[in-house]
Amino acid sequence: MSGLSNVERVGCANILNLLPEVDLRSLCDTVTNKMIVVEDITEAKDTILVFTKNAEELLKRKKVHRDLIFKYLAKEGVVMSPTSEKHQLVKKALELWSSRKAVVDVKVQPETDDTRPDSTNVKAEVGVDAQALGQQFCRWFFQLLNSQNLSLGQQPENWGPQHFWPNVRLRLLTRTGSEQIEEFEGAEMVNLRLLAMASEERLFFSPNLESHGLKVLVSPHGLLLVAVAGTIHRDGSCLGIFEQIFGLISSPLQDNNWKIKFVNLKIRGQDALSGTEVVAPALSYNSTDLQLLCS
Structure with missing residues (x-):
C-alpha cells in the first residue's frame, strides 16, 4: 500500500500537478520500474502516488525540481528564501504536512472517554484488513x-x-x-x-x-x-x-x-x-x- 498519509497524498498530488506531462510519464516509469503503462497524465499521477513508499522519497526524485517545491510552498503560504536549497525545501514541505496531519488526527478522535482513534481513519493510515x-x-x-x-x-x-x-x-x-x-x-x-x-x-x-x-x-x-x-x-x-x-x-x-x-x-x-x-x-x-x- 502507499506509505503516504492523506495529507501527504494531497500535497504530493498538488506538486505533481506542476510537472509537465513528459516529466510525469518519466517519473511514473522510474517509480514503477516500467511495470505499468499509463494511458494519460491522470493515471500517471495516480500510479506515482500508489507506488511511492513515502513522501520524502518522492520529493527527492530528480524530476521533482527544486522550483516546483518552492512554488508549492509559496501557494501554501510558506515563505522561503529564493536561494533555499532543495533539501531545505523538502524538509519544510515534510514539516508542513506533519503539522497538518497532527491537526487531522486530533479532529478524528471520537468525543468519548475512549481515546482510541476511529478505526476507519487508522486503516487509511496504517493499512487495511x-x-x-x-x-x-x-x-x-x-x-x-x-x-x-x-x-x-x-x-x-x-x-x-x-x-x-x-x-x-x-x-x-x-x-x-x-x-x-x-x-x-x-x-x-x-x-x-x-x-x-x-x-x-x-x-x-x-x-x-x-x-x-x-x-x-x-x-x-x-x-x-x-x-x-x-x-x-x-x-x-x-x-x-x-x-x-x-x-x-x-x-x-x-x-x-x-x-x-x-x-x-x-x-x-x-x-x-x-x-x-x-x-x-x-x-x-x-x-x-x-x-x-x-x-
Missing part, C-alpha cells in the same frame, strides 16, 4: 455483475468501464469439453465482455467467500490481489465452477477507490470437473501463485 477488503470487493463486484442478468428480475446497477483502469486486461480460460482462451485489453472491451456473460449469456456467479474459497494478497507496491472460487448458474441449473483473480489498485485522486487493473477468469463446465466439489469450490491457487502475479 486485506481479507475483509477482498470479501467486501467480491460482494460488490458479483452483485453488480449479476444485476445485469435480466432473467433474475433485478434492477441493473451501475456497471461500466469506470470501474476499470484504462489499460485493464482480461484473460478468460473456458473448459467446457474443449479449451478456449480469450484475451481483451482496455476498459471498454473488458467491460463489454464481462457484461455479455451476465446480460447475454445469462450467467449467474456465486462466489465462495469462506476462507478456502477466497485468498487476498497485498504487494509492497500497492497491488491488491483477490482470488475467489465459486459456482456458475443459468436459469437455476449449475453449469460448473469458476476461479477468478482480480488485480486492484487504488486511485488516490478519486477518493482512494479501488479500480480493477487485470482479471484472470477460469471457467470449468460440469463435464470438465471429474468429481470436484461443486457446492463450495476451493481455490486451486496458493499464495505462491499469487505472489508470482505481484512480481
Whole structure:
C-alpha cells in the first residue's frame, strides 16, 4: 500500500500537478520500474502516488525540481528564501504536512472517554484488513455483475468501464469439453465482455467467500490481489465452477477507490470437473501463485 498519509497524498498530488506531462510519464516509469503503462497524465499521477513508499522519497526524485517545491510552498503560504536549497525545501514541505496531519488526527478522535482513534481513519493510515477488503470487493463486484442478468428480475446497477483502469486486461480460460482462451485489453472491451456473460449469456456467479474459497494478497507496491472460487448458474441449473483473480489498485485522486487493473477468469463446465466439489469450490491457487502475479 502507499506509505503516504492523506495529507501527504494531497500535497504530493498538488506538486505533481506542476510537472509537465513528459516529466510525469518519466517519473511514473522510474517509480514503477516500467511495470505499468499509463494511458494519460491522470493515471500517471495516480500510479506515482500508489507506488511511492513515502513522501520524502518522492520529493527527492530528480524530476521533482527544486522550483516546483518552492512554488508549492509559496501557494501554501510558506515563505522561503529564493536561494533555499532543495533539501531545505523538502524538509519544510515534510514539516508542513506533519503539522497538518497532527491537526487531522486530533479532529478524528471520537468525543468519548475512549481515546482510541476511529478505526476507519487508522486503516487509511496504517493499512487495511486485506481479507475483509477482498470479501467486501467480491460482494460488490458479483452483485453488480449479476444485476445485469435480466432473467433474475433485478434492477441493473451501475456497471461500466469506470470501474476499470484504462489499460485493464482480461484473460478468460473456458473448459467446457474443449479449451478456449480469450484475451481483451482496455476498459471498454473488458467491460463489454464481462457484461455479455451476465446480460447475454445469462450467467449467474456465486462466489465462495469462506476462507478456502477466497485468498487476498497485498504487494509492497500497492497491488491488491483477490482470488475467489465459486459456482456458475443459468436459469437455476449449475453449469460448473469458476476461479477468478482480480488485480486492484487504488486511485488516490478519486477518493482512494479501488479500480480493477487485470482479471484472470477460469471457467470449468460440469463435464470438465471429474468429481470436484461443486457446492463450495476451493481455490486451486496458493499464495505462491499469487505472489508470482505481484512480481
